[in-house]
Amino acid sequence: PRFALKRNEYTQMKRIHGLVLVVAALAAIIAAANEYGAINFDGLKSANAGALLLGALFTALVIERAVEVVANNRFAVKEFKATQSINTARQAVTIAEGALKHEAELRLADASSPSAAPLVTQKAGVMVDLRENLKDARTELNRTKSNARPEIEVIRHQKQTFAATFATVLGALAAIAGVRILGQFVEGEIVEQFAVGSFQLNLFFFADIVLTALLLAGGADGIHGLTKDFYGKRKD
Numbered sequence: 001p002r003f004a005l006k007r008n009e010y011t012q013m014k015r016i017h018g019l020v021l022v023v024a025a026l027a028a029i030i031a032a033a034n035e036y037g038a039i040n041f042d043g044l045k046s047a048n049a050g051a052l053l054l055g056a057l058f059t060a061l062v063i064e065r066a067v068e069v070v071a072n073n074r075f076a077v078k079e080f081k082a083t084q085s086i087n088t089a090r091q092a093v094t095i096a097e098g099a100l101k102h103e104a105e106l107r108l109a110d111a112s113s114p115s116a117a118p119l120v121t122q123k124a125g126v127m128v129d130l131r132e133n134l135k136d137a138r139t140e141l142n143r144t145k146s147n148a149r150p151e152i153e154v155i156r157h158q159k160q161t162f163a164a165t166f167a168t169v170l171g172a173l174a175a176i177a178g179v180r181i182l183g184q185f186v187e188g189e190i191v192e193q194f195a196v197g198s199f200q201l202n203l204f205f206f207a208d209i210v211l212t213a214l215l216l217a218g219g220a221d222g223i224h225g226l227t228k229d230f231y232g233k234r235k236d
Contacts, residue, residue, distance in 0.1 A: 089141040096134040171216030175209040
């Protein structure tokens with residue numbers, strides 16, 4: 001049954017990929033039939049990509065911080081409940097370690113006095129008990145971590161999904177508001193090249209908004225990597 005399930009998933013993926021290829025081919029045919037021209041990116045060759053993308057970089061940083069604050073507040077209670085038992089068990093280990101260390105220090109102080117030899121012998125049993133307590137506390141901590149791990153993983157996945165979705169929404173809002181990536185390099189030329197209100201021009205603006213939204217959702221590292229790769233390819 002498991003093999004059959006994987007085979008069905010593979011077949012479904014092949015159908016989706018085939019459908020995507022068909023749609024892409026139809027879109028290309030429609031574009032060619034309507035004589036959609038190529039966009040001139042000559043401005044990109046001499047443009048300072050880093051300077052032009054500073055606005056997008058700053059926007060991505062703002063989005064990152066906003067998403068972090070909202071996601072932390074959104075899942076703070078869930079994370080606290082999921083890790084509460086682990087924190088309690090960890091505190092028990094800390095207490096047991098402190099008790100053992102304190103008793104060892106007292107025993108060392110007593111051992112320095114010859115008259116305290118009987119007391120040192122008496123405390124040997126106490127040390128054994130404290131070591132056993134510490135061992136039990138550590139075992140309980142490991143067991144608690146193991147039991148809580150599935151729930152923690154679910155919360156982590158939910159938090160990542162929420163953060164990615166929220167970042168995409170904020171990125172889309174910023175792009176709609178005017179923060180663009182491609183448009184900065186070709187907006188003047190493309191407006192002159194295509195009639196205002198034409199479908200191809202509107203399609204370019206739509207694509208620019210979508211690409212910018214996804215890039216902003218990826219965070220500042222994505223934009224920094226984009227400029228780094230761009231200048232690296234130019235040097236090559």
